[in-house]
Amino acid sequence: MTTAPGPPPAVGTPRPFRDRGAALGFIVACQRDPATGTAFLGEEPAGVEAELEGLAQPWLSTLRAVTEGGRLRAAIAVEWDEEPSMAWLQGPWGPAAAVREHGPALVRAAAGQVPPGIERLEMCGHVANTAMADLARRLGWSATEVSLAMVVDAAEAARWPVPEPPPGVSVRLAVPADRPGLARLHEPEFGQAYATVDQLLTRHRTVVAEDGAGTLLGYAAGRIQDDGQAYVDFTAVAPEARRGGVGRSVVTALVRQLLAEGSPGHVHLTVRESRTAARSLYRSLGMRQDAALRGYRGPRPAPAGSGRLGRA
Structure with missing residues (x-):
């Protein structure tokens, strides 16, 4: 007896993405533009790859992406450390329109991988990354003071x-x-x-x-x-x-x-x-x-379907 397959994921649902080369190319392209990059990864391919490989958790395992026609449209990764009890989002990467459309779902997908007990999350980008700033506002996260690299x-x-x-x-x-x-x-x-x-x-x-x-x-x-x-x-x-x-x-x-x-x-x-x-x-x-650069900090976002993007 065979089991009927479940419904396919909804269009725009963040899912694991395992094409390492395509993911690296997409991330590097985003890192080269202050409006779409995340802080502290750099912009040169070798440096970006080295920083991703140095994350506490394997970056390709935590990567969640939205694709369209088989091509990456937006993506995010996450690492965490239980000693300071914090998690750091890498990304979200993608054009501003894609981040505005899929950002909350990407953050939920990343946060869902973080172990229970770690409630503080942070992301950081160039001040030109207005899509990240808008996402933080929608999540109810607070903005840090601007830091100069x-x-x-x-x-x-x-x-x-x-x-x-x-x-x-x-x-x-x-x-x-x-x-x-x-x-x-x-x-x-x-x-x-x-x-x-x-x-x-x-x-x-x-x-x-x-x-x-x-x-x-x-x-x-x-x-x-x-x-x-x-x-x-x-x-x-x-x-x-x-x-x-x-x-x-x-x-x-x-x-x-x-x-x-x-x-x-x-x-x-x-x-x-x-x-x-x-x-x-x-x-x-x-x-x-x-x-x-400016960072954004807040709690885990509320689960999908709760009617809230963030929680106090």
């Missing part, structure tokens, strides 16, 4: 002079005993970020500045990413130690560590637009603005 050639960074730390301050690599001091610096600045304090000590190269009493005054953390480039991911300085050279000392020391670990072509970082002092520091080091 900055970059400098590694060869230029290698020539940065090593600054003399402020009097009584020493700069060194972080050790596990620094966890309480790092938490005091990291959590007020980056409590919603993708790395916990523990991960600063295990997944990142972290440099700290401390005074003669052993109090941490600032830190910088980063790593060589999957695309082979150096990234300064987090920097914070205690309010009482700002504008005294601590930030320059830890950033310079961290970048020297990263350059010694690999052979990156560039050093990257992002800084919130309102952080004028930090931006001035990075410009003084020869860094230039590469892009303006």
Whole structure:
């Protein structure tokens, strides 16, 4: 006895898409346009592929796509980390009209793969990606402050002079005993970020500045990413130690560590637009603005058919 096949998926329903070459070509094409790309993947084919391969979950397994006539029209992927209890959407990719039409369904399809207990989701794109901004608004998600992506050639960074730390301050690599001091610096600045304090000590190269009493005054953390480039991911300085050279000392020391670990072509970082002092520091080091980015954060979207796009 045979079982009658179920009804075919509705037109426009996001489904798994396993043609790796076609998916990569579509994603790279979207990444090359700020209006359709997502943040932090880059735009060169090799770099985009390396970043996708470095996601916590296999990107092709989480990819969900809407096709038309066998061709990709819009797509999304997702990764998650249970330690900060967050998930990050990669995409949605596609022309603005396709994202506006299929974006909510794509987000639901991506979120449906995230393990129970992870309720915070985030996506990020160029400020020119108005379709992503509109999707976030429809989901009821909040927008972050604009962050500026900055970059400098590694060869230029290698020539940065090593600054003399402020009097009584020493700069060194972080050790596990620094966890309480790092938490005091990291959590007020980056409590919603993708790395916990523990991960600063295990997944990142972290440099700290401390005074003669052993109090941490600032830190910088980063790593060589999957695309082979150096990234300064987090920097914070205690309010009482700002504008005294601590930030320059830890950033310079961290970048020297990263350059010694690999052979990156560039050093990257992002800084919130309102952080004028930090931006001035990075410009003084020869860094230039590469892009303006905005993130969007919110809870899992409500299931299809609930009558709501998002939930409070």
